[in-house]
Amino acid sequence: FIFYCDNIFLNGYIFEKLSYANTG
Structure with missing residues (x-):
């Protein structure tokens, strides 16, 4: 559960x- x-x-x-990097 913890894992x-x-x-x-x-x-x-x-x-x-990843979203932040794609946004710039």
Whole structure:
């Protein structure tokens, strides 16, 4: 459960960073 939550958090963090990079 903890590992699953960590995966969700990491995926969201990476996605946010990618979106920020794409935005400029």
